[in-house]
Amino acid sequence: MIKVLVPWAPSAEAILPYLREIDANQWYTNNGPLVKRLEDRMGGVSVSSATLGLELAAPLVFRKKRVRIPAFTFVATATALIRAGFEPVLCDIGDDWALVDPDDESLAVCPFGASTEPGGMVDAAAAWGNQHYGARVFSLHATKALSGGEGGMICGLDEEQEARVRSLANFGLQPSTQFEHGVVTESGTNAKMSEYHAAVALASLDAWDETSAERKQLEAAYRERLEGWVEMQPRLNGVYTTFPVLVPQAERVAFDLASKGIETRRWYTPTLERHPAFAHLEREGALANCRAMNEQLLCLPYHLHMSESDVDQVCEVLKWAMNRSVTTPTCSRPITRTASQCTVDQPRA
Amino acid sequence: MIKVLVPWAPSAEAILPYLREIDANQWYTNNGPLVKRLEDRMGGVSVSSATLGLELAAPLVFRKKRVRIPAFTFVATATALIRAGFEPVLCDIGDDWALVDPDDESLAVCPFGASTEPGGMVDAAAAWGNQHYGARVFSLHATKALSGGEGGMICGLDEEQEARVRSLANFGLQPSTQFEHGVVTESGTNAKMSEYHAAVALASLDAWDETSAERKQLEAAYRERLEGWVEMQPRLNGVYTTFPVLVPQAERVAFDLASKGIETRRWYTPTLERHPAFAHLEREGALANCRAMNEQLLCLPYHLHMSESDVDQVCEVLKWAMNRSVTTPTCSRPITRTASQCTVDQPRA
Numbered sequence: 001m002i003k004v005l006v007p008w009a010p011s012a013e014a015i016l017p018y019l020r021e022i023d024a025n026q027w028y029t030n031n032g033p034l035v036k037r038l039e040d041r042m043g044g045v046s047v048s049s050a051t052l053g054l055e056l057a058a059p060l061v062f063r064k065k066r067v068r069i070p071a072f073t074f075v076a077t078a079t080a081l082i083r084a085g086f087e088p089v090l091c092d093i094g095d096d097w098a099l100v101d102p103d104d105e106s107l108a109v110c111p112f113g114a115s116t117e118p119g120g121m122v123d124a125a126a127a128w129g130n131q132h133y134g135a136r137v138f139s140l141h142a143t144k145a146l147s148g149g150e151g152g153m154i155c156g157l158d159e160e161q162e163a164r165v166r167s168l169a170n171f172g173l174q175p176s177t178q179f180e181h182g183v184v185t186e187s188g189t190n191a192k193m194s195e196y197h198a199a200v201a202l203a204s205l206d207a208w209d210e211t212s213a214e215r216k217q218l219e220a221a222y223r224e225r226l227e228g229w230v231e232m233q234p235r236l237n238g239v240y241t242t243f244p245v246l247v248p249q250a251e252r253v254a255f256d257l258a259s260k261g262i263e264t265r266r267w268y269t270p271t272l273e274r275h276p277a278f279a280h281l282e283r284e285g286a287l288a289n290c291r292a293m294n295e296q297l298l299c300l301p302y303h304l305h306m307s308e309s310d311v312d313q314v315c316e317v318l319k320w321a322m323n324r325s326v327t328t329p330t331c332s333r334p335i336t337r338t339a340s341q342c343t344v345d346q347p348r349a
Numbered sequence: 350m351i352k353v354l355v356p357w358a359p360s361a362e363a364i365l366p367y368l369r370e371i372d373a374n375q376w377y378t379n380n381g382p383l384v385k386r387l388e389d390r391m392g393g394v395s396v397s398s399a400t401l402g403l404e405l406a407a408p409l410v411f412r413k414k415r416v417r418i419p420a421f422t423f424v425a426t427a428t429a430l431i432r433a434g435f436e437p438v439l440c441d442i443g444d445d446w447a448l449v450d451p452d453d454e455s456l457a458v459c460p461f462g463a464s465t466e467p468g469g470m471v472d473a474a475a476a477w478g479n480q481h482y483g484a485r486v487f488s489l490h491a492t493k494a495l496s497g498g499e500g501g502m503i504c505g506l507d508e509e510q511e512a513r514v515r516s517l518a519n520f521g522l523q524p525s526t527q528f529e530h531g532v533v534t535e536s537g538t539n540a541k542m543s544e545y546h547a548a549v550a551l552a553s554l555d556a557w558d559e560t561s562a563e564r565k566q567l568e569a570a571y572r573e574r575l576e577g578w579v580e581m582q583p584r585l586n587g588v589y590t591t592f593p594v595l596v597p598q599a600e601r602v603a604f605d606l607a608s609k610g611i612e613t614r615r616w617y618t619p620t621l622e623r624h625p626a627f628a629h630l631e632r633e634g635a636l637a638n639c640r641a642m643n644e645q646l647l648c649l650p651y652h653l654h655m656s657e658s659d660v661d662q663v664c665e666v667l668k669w670a671m672n673r674s675v676t677t678p679t680c681s682r683p684i685t686r687t688a689s690q691c692t693v694d695q696p697r698a
Contacts, residue, residue, distance in 0.1 A: 009377050012368035019361035028358050028491035028498045048397055048499070051520070051539035075533050079520050082536045083432075142377035142543075149377045149543040150397070171400070171428050172626055183619065184424050184626040187431045190400035194491075194498040196545050270532060277521055277533040 002310050004263040005242070006303040007142040008211060009149065010203035018199035027195060030170070034198035041205055042128075042138075042153045045165050046198070050125045050139035050152035052191035054080035056168045057154050058107065060161045061121045061135055062086065066282070068106040068119070070099040071272040071290045077109055077123045078272050078281070090273050091284040093293075096234050108134075111268070112242050112299075113145070114235045118156075128153075129212060130238035135161075140201050145215060145239045146208060148201030151193050212239040214304050219243065221308055222300065225315040229322070242267060243302040247322055250298040256321035262314055265299045351659050353612040354591070355652040356491040357560060358498065359552035367548035376544060379519070383547035387497075390554055391477075391487075393504035394514050395547070399474045399488035401540035402501040403429035405517045407456065409510045410470045410484055411435065415631070417455040417468070419448040420621040420639045426458055426472045427621050427630070439622050440633040442642075445583050457483075461591050461616070461648075462494070463584045467505075477502075478561060479587035484510075489550050494564060494588045495557060497550030500542050561588040563653050568592065570657055571649065574664040578671070591616060592651040596671055599647040605670035611663055614648045 018034060025033055035046050047053040058067070058081055069077050071090040081088045088107075094100045097111040102119030110116050113126035118134020125139035128146040133156065138144075140151030154165060164186070167173060172188030173181060204211075219235075222243050226232060230245040244267070247253050254264045271290040272278045300314055367383060374382055384395050396402040407416070407430055418426050420439040430437045437456075443449045446460040451468030459465050462475035467483020474488035477495040482505065487493075489500030503514060513535070516522060521537035522530060553560075568584075571592050575581060579594040593616070596602050603613045620639040621627045649663055 006375055007377055009371075012365060012372050015368060016361055016365065019364060022358075023361050026355055028356055028496065030491070049539040055538065075520050075522065075530070076539065079533065079536045079538060083538050142379070147377065149545045150539075150541065171424050173424065181424070181614075181616070181618075184428065184624040187428045187626045189404065189428060189432050190398040190425065190499075192499065194546065196498045196549060197543065200545060265530075267530070269530075275533040277536045 001261045002263060002301045002306070002314060003303070004265045004299060004301045005143060006305045007147060008304045009142060009147045010200060010207060014203040014206070015199050018202055019196075022195050022199065025195075029192055029194040031166075031192065032195040032198070034195045034202060035193050038148075038193075038198045038201050038205070039153070041202070042155070044138070044153040044155035045157065045162050045169075046193040047152040047154060047165070047169055047191045048193055048197075049141065049150055049191075050123070050137050051076045051080050052169070052189070053137040053152040053154045053165075054107070054121075054123060055084045056165050056188070056191055057135065057137060057157065057161070058084045058086060058121065060157070060164055062105060062107075064105050066105065068099065068103070068284065069123075069272075070109050070111070071283070071287050072097065072111065072268050072293050073109040073123065073272065074125065074268060075272065075275065075278075076125070077107060078275075078278055080123075081107065087282065088272075088278075089282045089284055090278070090287065092287045093289050097293075110136075112233060112244055113238065113240050114233060115238065126241055128239070129208075130236065130240075140197070140204075143241060145212065145241050146201065147204050148193070148197040151197045151201055211304060215239050215241070218302060218304075218306065218311065221311045222302075222315070225311065226318070229315075229319060241302065243300045245298055245300060245318075246292075246296040247298055247318075248296060250296045253318070253321045254298055256324070257314075257317055260317045260320075262317055263301060266297055267299050269294050269297055350610045351612060351650045351655070351663060352652070353614045353648060353650045354492060355654045356496060357653045358491060358496045359549060359556060363552040363555070364548050367551055368545075371544045371548065374544075378541055378543040380515075380541065381544040381547070383544045383551060384542050387542075387547045387550050387554070388502070390551070391502045391504070393487070393502040394506065394511050394518075395542040396501040396503060396514070396518055396540045397542055397546075398490065398499055398540075399472070399486050399501035400425045400429050401518070401538070402486040402503045402514075403456075403470075403472060404433045405514050405537070405540055406484065406486060406503050406506065406510070407433045407435060407470065409506070409513055411454060411456075413454050415454065417448065417452070417633065418472075418621075419458050419460070420632070420636050421446065421460065421617050421642050422458040422472065422621065423474065423617060424621065424624065424627075425474070426456065427624075427627055429472075430456065436631065437621075437627075438631045438633055439627065439636065441636045442638050446642075459485075461582060461593055462587065462589050463582060464587065475590055477588070478557075479585065479589075489546070489553075492590060494561065494590050495550065496553050497542070497546040500546045500550055560653060564588050564590070567651060567653075567655065567660065570660045571651075571664070574660065575667070578664075578668060590651065592649045594647055594649060594667075595641075595645040596647055596667075597645060599645045602667070602670045603647055605673070606663075606666055609666045609669075611666055612650060615646055616648050618643050618646055 106119030110127035140148030168188035455468030459476035489497030517537035
């Protein structure tokens with residue numbers, strides 16, 4: 001069995017020196033020294049998760065109640081806005097798999113971590129190392145390239161927004177005096193990162209050069225083997241945690257791969273408009289490219305526990321699966337600029 | 350300097366065996382094996398914090414928009430309800446320092462961890478080991494007797510409520526299939542406890558017999574020394590993390606103690622109606638006992654790094670501070686059943 005995702009995190013031994021620091025500091029959460037060091041190294045404001053980060057930062061960025069988002073994203077993009085009192089407008093994606101025409105009242109998304117035009121703010125959950133501008137919220141969730149177990153980091157806010165997010169993440173309390181808690185001027189929640197998650201994230205950062213190089217090698221290995229066979233996500237030379245491809249009849253192909261011991265996932269599908277909780281949300285247009293994604297998206301195994309021969313095996317089985325069946329070999333998907341690539345008349349391995 | 354609070358948490362070495370389990374499991378968050386073990390041992394549903402727990406559980410319990418809470422509590426009691434779309438009604442406390450007349454549409458609070466009538470639900474943040482009934486939300490924050498660094502545990506829900514909270518803590522996703530994420534039927538957030546926080550909490554549970562016995566000794570040492578001098582919180586034989594007393598001119602006494610190297614805090618003050626963000630909330634009555642708390646509450650140093658001679662020193666300095674100054678030695682506070690105790694005509698040490 002080749003798993004689709006095995007999260008990478010620093011070992012207990014790599015975390016231990018940080019835990020000993022926590023012991024010495026007797027400081028376990030509430031903006032402790034490790035959290036501050038992590039914020040310095042990442043250049044942002046830490047939060048307990050990217051989702052909470054989006055919830056707290058969105059009201060500081062967006063002026064209108066309606067906020068455009070791509071329907072092709074992880075569900076948290078929508079839930080965070082809803083929880084923060086906004087009405088997401090579900091929009092289509094373009095050739096780059098990202099929100100079409102992001103403007104100031106758009107929450108763009110880095111699709112599978114690929115950099116994007118940020119709009120008013122960008123859900124950069126999977127994009128640490130890739131998205132370098134815009135008000136952007138990164139995730140440190142275990143499945144991400146840079147893992148804190150859980151956690152988030154908001155970058156690109158101005159000084160006043162940073163101060164407000166810090167307060168909102170601490171219930172909305174203003175700084176304390178020696179004798180009293182500060183008062184709440186704007187009601188918030190608890191979205192603080194603990195020293196323990198900061199410890200894990202710091203140990204992950206220590207290993208970043210190595211792990212990001214390995215991820216890039218994995219990406220290159222897949223691209224070399226699948227060039228001309230499937231459509232792959234347009235990506236810069238970044239650091240990714242999944243390898244999505246477009247194939248006709250993706251669900252059938254996924255079953256075929258599973259029958260050969262290869263696990264896949266169809267992340268970001270079903271697209272948001274197909275979730276009962278989001279069915280009532282306003283839509284912009286017919287979401288044609290999102291519909292194509294629902295039919296064709298497939299994420300292949302991609303993690304640091306894979307060998308190059310695992311990649312060989314995945315690609316061979318994928319090609320086998322694509323060549324069998326398919327009674328109607330035409331491609332109706334409108335997303336790609338090179339639509340002819342997605343017929344089944346593929347070169348054989 | 351005697352600090353008012355030094356959080357206790359298990360040492361790096363006590364946590365290490367759990368971290369090695371995490372390594373072996375390659376499972377870092379999303380309802381992993383350590384979280385499940387912690388839930389089994391504590392008998393509840395884990396969440397990333399008590400605040401998020403209250404935010405997610407309140408809508409499953411309360412039917413009306415107005416929810417009664419005591420104004421004498423930590424601010425999160427109010428912020429959680431506000432974030433969940435409720436309108437807190439600020440109410441007074443009784444002789445037991447807890448919400449007066451809790452009913453089904455009340456969120457009661459365990460004041461400083463003391464058990465209470467639960468109302469519809471109880472904010473039992475500091476009450477692990479003390480509050481044994483009601484739909485109750487415990488905190489595993491670093492300052493609590495049972496620490497996970499951050500974290501929360503909701504106990505006393507029925508099976509359907511538990512399932513809904515689990516889903517809401519995972520964005521509202523229904524369980525996944527092999528190939529696809531489940532769909533969102535009710536929009537949630539990320540309130541999952543990570544394996545790392547579960548590791549810390551499990552190591553804290555392992556030490557619970559010892560740490561809770563020490564906390565009880567500390568309580569007894571204070572009560573013995575301060576009996577007849579100050580009014581102390583009515584408490585059962587539980588496990589506490591702070592030692593609050595009522596003294597006339599608490600703020601002045603706090604300054605006097607600080608001048609002698611003894612740190613205090615006036616937790617739960619100012620009471621909620623005095624926070625700008627809560628000033629507009631409906632109030633039930635004049636909150637006379639809350640007003641008394643604002644004048645008289647003082648939390649003395651109380652933590653597991655204190656010796657019995659530290660307790661001696663705190664009590665001696667407290668008695669000194671109470672005996673100096675006080676030009677108007679009368680007590681206007683209506684809260685106590687034994688109001689005569691809170692004049693300055695105290696026995697000398």
